[in-house]
Amino acid sequence: xxxxxxxxxxxxxxxxxxxxxxxxxxxxxxxxxxxxxxxxxxxxxxxxxxxxxxxxxxxxxxxxxxxxxxxxxxxxxxxxxxxxxxxxxxxxxxxxxxxxxxxxxxxxxxxxxxxxxxxxxxxxxxxxxxxxxxxxxxxxxxxxxxxxxxxxxxxxxxxxxxxxxxxxxxxxxxxxxxxxxxxxxxxxxxxxxxxxxxxxxxxxxxxxxxxxxxxxxxxxxxxxxxxxxxxxxxxxxxxxxxxxxxxxxxxxxxxxxxxxxxxxxxxxxxxxxxxxxxxxxxxxxxxxxxxxxxxxxxxxxxxxxxxxxxxxxxxxxxxxxxxxxxxxxxxxxxxxxxxxxxxxxxxxxxxxxxxxxxxxxxxxxxxxxxxxxxxxxxxxxxxxxxxxxxxxxxxxxxxxxxxxxxxxxxxxxxxxxxxxxxxxxxxxxxxxxxxxxxxxxxxxxxxxxxxxxxxxxxxxxxxxxxxxxxxxxx
Amino acid sequence: xxxxxxxxxxxxxxxxxxxxxxxxxxxxxxxxxxxxxxxxxxxxxxxxxxxxxxxxxxxxxxxxxxxxxxxxxxxxxxxxxxxxxxxxxxxxxxxxxxxxxxxxxxxxxxxxxxxxxxxxxxxxxxxxxxxxxxxxxxxxxxxxxxxxxxxxxxxxxxxxxxxxxxxxxxxxxxxxxxxxxxxxxxxxxxxxxxxxxxxxxxxxxxxxxxxxxxxxxxxxxxxxxxxxxxxxxxxxxxxxxxxxxxxxxxxxxxxxxxxxxxxxxxxxxxxxxxxxxxxxxxxxxxxxxxxxxxxxxxxxxxxxxxxxxxxxxxxxxxxxxxxxxxxxxxxxxxxxxxxxxxxxxxxx
Numbered sequence: 160x161x162x163x164x165x166x167x168x169x170x171x172x173x174x175x176x177x178x179x180x181x182x183x184x185x186x187x188x189x190x191x192x193x194x195x196x197x198x199x200x201x202x203x204x205x206x207x208x209x210x211x212x213x214x215x216x217x218x219x220x221x222x223x224x225x226x227x228x229x230x231x232x233x234x235x236x237x238x239x240x241x242x243x244x245x246x247x248x249x250x251x252x253x254x255x256x257x258x259x260x261x262x263x264x265x266x267x268x269x270x271x272x273x274x275x276x277x278x279x280x281x282x283x284x285x286x287x288x289x290x291x292x293x294x295x296x297x298x299x300x301x302x303x304x305x306x307x308x309x310x311x312x313x314x315x316x317x318x319x320x321x322x323x324x325x326x327x328x329x330x331x332x333x334x335x336x337x338x339x340x341x342x343x344x345x346x347x348x349x350x351x352x353x354x355x356x357x358x359x360x361x362x363x364x365x366x367x368x369x370x371x372x373x374x375x376x377x378x379x380x381x382x383x384x385x386x387x388x389x390x391x392x393x394x395x396x397x398x399x400x401x402x403x404x405x406x407x408x409x410x411x412x413x414x415x416x417x418x419x420x421x422x423x424x425x426x427x428x429x430x431x432x433x434x435x436x437x438x439x440x441x442x443x444x445x446x447x448x449x450x451x452x453x454x455x456x457x458x459x460x461x462x463x464x465x466x467x468x469x470x471x472x473x474x475x476x477x478x479x480x481x482x483x484x485x486x487x488x489x490x491x492x493x494x495x496x497x498x499x500x501x502x503x504x505x506x507x508x509x510x511x512x513x514x515x516x517x518x519x520x521x522x523x524x525x526x527x528x529x530x531x532x533x534x535x536x537x538x539x540x541x542x543x544x545x546x547x548x549x550x551x552x553x554x555x556x557x558x559x560x561x562x563x564x565x566x567x568x569x570x571x572x573x574x575x576x577x578x579x580x581x582x583x584x585x586x587x588x589x590x591x592x593x594x595x596x597x598x599x600x601x602x603x604x605x606x607x608x609x610x611x612x613x614x615x616x617x618x619x620x621x622x623x624x625x626x627x628x629x630x631x632x633x
Numbered sequence: 634x635x636x637x638x639x640x641x642x643x644x645x646x647x648x649x650x651x652x653x654x655x656x657x658x659x660x661x662x663x664x665x666x667x668x669x670x671x672x673x674x675x676x677x678x679x680x681x682x683x684x685x686x687x688x689x690x691x692x693x694x695x696x697x698x699x700x701x702x703x704x705x706x707x708x709x710x711x712x713x714x715x716x717x718x719x720x721x722x723x724x725x726x727x728x729x730x731x732x733x734x735x736x737x738x739x740x741x742x743x744x745x746x747x748x749x750x751x752x753x754x755x756x757x758x759x760x761x762x763x764x765x766x767x768x769x770x771x772x773x774x775x776x777x778x779x780x781x782x783x784x785x786x787x788x789x790x791x792x793x794x795x796x797x798x799x800x801x802x803x804x805x806x807x808x809x810x811x812x813x814x815x816x817x818x819x820x821x822x823x824x825x826x827x828x829x830x831x832x833x834x835x836x837x838x839x840x841x842x843x844x845x846x847x848x849x850x851x852x853x854x855x856x857x858x859x860x861x862x863x864x865x866x867x868x869x870x871x872x873x874x875x876x877x878x879x880x881x882x883x884x885x886x887x888x889x890x891x892x893x894x895x896x897x898x899x900x901x902x903x904x905x906x907x908x909x910x911x912x913x914x915x916x917x918x919x920x921x922x923x924x925x926x927x928x929x930x931x932x933x934x935x936x937x938x939x940x941x942x943x944x945x946x947x948x949x950x951x952x953x954x955x956x957x958x959x960x961x962x963x964x965x966x967x968x969x970x971x972x973x974x975x976x977x978x979x980x981x
Binding site for chain 1: 751
């Protein structure tokens with residue numbers, strides 16, 4: 160077991176004289192993983208050394224792991240407008256604590272990020288925070304996310320947005336979405352859709368199924384997501400006939416049939432990508448009833464066997480999320496999609512909320528899970544259960560999401576353990592678990608159903624662009 | 634095998650019925666639940682204890698002065714966030730019959746209208762001396778939030794679509810007293826139909842747990858739009874001895890039934906496209922004398938109230954000789970007295 164000495168510089172300072180020896184290196188860019196060592200000097204990854212079998216004696220993938228910094232396609236930083244829940248500074252600090260060096264913020268701020276001035280404000284807040292974590296952002300598709308007129312797509316593209324999304328307020332008009340796909344395609348940027356038919360989810364509280372029926376919660380049907388996924392794919396097929404640069408990314412897909420639709424669309428050659436969240440991979444609707452077992456341990460019936468699976472109070476508002484936690488079979492379908500590449504990325508949908516918006520009745524609670532800091536632990540739970548190879552989990556947190564973003568740029572370099580490039584990496588110890596406590600979370604949003612749970616994979620160090628983003632205390 | 638049968642096989646201890654004239658802390662009470670939030674956590678022994686204690690409370694109610702000093706000095710606060718006459722008054726009468734001090738809070742007249750949160754309200758009533766809190770709320774699960782905050786006992790007086798435990802227990806008591814069978818599982822083999830808006834009904838959900846536990850052959854019946862999801866529950870329940878049947882055919886549901894419970898149908902259901910009209914509902918699913926004739930000759934009729942007479946139930950059925958609707962109300966007081974008593978005497 161290699162020990163990693165704490166890095167004694169300030170957040171944002173250039174990392175120098177850092178050697179990590181006898182660790183497990185995972186480099187999805189080259190497809191290589193194995194025992195190795197790295198040296199960072201003056202912010203640059205000076206050396207990446209792969210050890211031979213004799214040197215590697217005693218080093219395995221269950222100890223300290225070095226990987227490229229993670230990229231999150233879907234976070235809510237809440238600034239401007241809802242700084243009680245999160246700020247750009249606290250969100251970037253949470254990202255670094257979770258091993259992320261790049262995050263893409265959704266535009267549902269107040270005011271909406273539908274104009275370059277709002278983007279400038281977020282960039283200024285990121286710069287002022289001192290964090291080296293890159294804050295990318297999705298611009299709105301429509302002005303005010305109201306679905307009526309296109310936002311200033313070209314100006315937003317010039318300002319450097321990653322693409323466009325009306326996340327949480329999906330574009331209702333098919334005609335509007337079709338135009339947006341074509342227009343954004345011409346700018347070289349993807350459209351990100353949150354697939355939800357609001358008429359089917361009015362008042363909905365929990366996945367429409369057995370658990371919601373028993374708990375008396377208003378059902379949130381899978382069809383509300385799948386019907387919009389099907390519509391979006393049909394529109395994409397239409398658009399690419401004369402606008403071949405159009406790209407569609409479907410975020411936080413949560414049902415087996417949604418993923419099947421994407422699988423078939425990809426097979427047919429459509430330019431579509433998608434992501435799944437840690438919570439839809441690993442949790443299920445059973446948790447609403449008070450079960451606390453991973454989705455792969457669940458039977459789908461928490462009341463079976465004399466309700467022995469129920470270990471917590473039902474209706475925990477930390478579980479209220481959009482899309483809702485689904486059936487165990489849907490979680491299995493998300494993992495299957497992750498394994499076969501249908502899902503390109505794991506994105507957290509980090510949705511921090513102030514306690515006043517969660518310490519209320521379940522039906523009145525805000526939707527969302529604070530997820531940046533627990534994503535790695537949840538992925539490692541799947542790895543530990545033998546469901547997902549470590550390399551695939553890392554890939555879905557690094558090269559997967561950057562492929563969705565498109566051609567690498569200065570503000571989003573290609574992830575990889577590449578000698579001579581600015582160091583952009585995370586170091587975590589799979590053998591060290593940490594307790595998810597409110598005090599352990601850097602995010603202002605303490606709204607995670609994993610509170611009180613031990614997660615594997617304590618992050619020791621996060622370096623973004625050669626500068627320190629997070630260093631574990633001594 | 635029903636839940637009741639399984640527990641009997643497991644050799645559950647005999648039920649020790651408390652002497653309800655005395656305060657519950659002066660005698661052993663074999664009750665272990667701090668709150669009554671749902672019936673799904675009750676064992677058959679728990680249910681049996683409620684039934685026997687209700688017998689004792691009925692005996693109190695039959696006295697010239699229907700009052701015992703059992704809960705003297707205990708504060709029972711009734712916090713209702715939804716309009717209710719029957720259930721609220723029933724709890725109030727029950728608490729007063731046990732000599733408790735009763736505080737009544739209707740949410741419309743409290744700080745709730747000023748935006749006070751449920752958590753703050755519960756903290757406030759606790760600071761004002763509440764020891765037992767009876768709560769009704771339009772949101773499923775709200776009593777669990779109250780219970781997380783409150784240091785005394787919480788009784789769920791009905792939450793959203795989820796549960797109405799005292800109603801299910803009074804329905805069970807009423808049915809057992811009129812449909813006697815073998816002791817311990819007296820509804821075994823009895824066909825009971827619940828008719829109407831099952832989807833939105835906390836009464837139906839709670840009755841599913843108690844009636845299947847008692848071994849009844851339970852049928853849920855209504856328009857397909859108001860049964861969504863229940864067939865899957867009925868099939869799942871089968872593995873646990875909690876099977877029930879779901880049908881849109883009122884004839885199948887009522888044929889040879891021993892008991893029929895009609896549920897209230899609300900006008901709002903038309904707006905969301907769940908039903909074409911109340912007229913059509915009454916024509917197809919109203920419990921009329923003709924339809925009741927499909928059931929066994931002495932089948933009993935229940936309704937949790939309040940009724941829309943002429944819609945889900947015909948006036949002559951509601952007021953007819955087979956109707957137990959008024960007896961449900963009387964038993965409601967006795968069941969709530971039993972529960973207030975048992976919760977106050979819980980062994981920690």
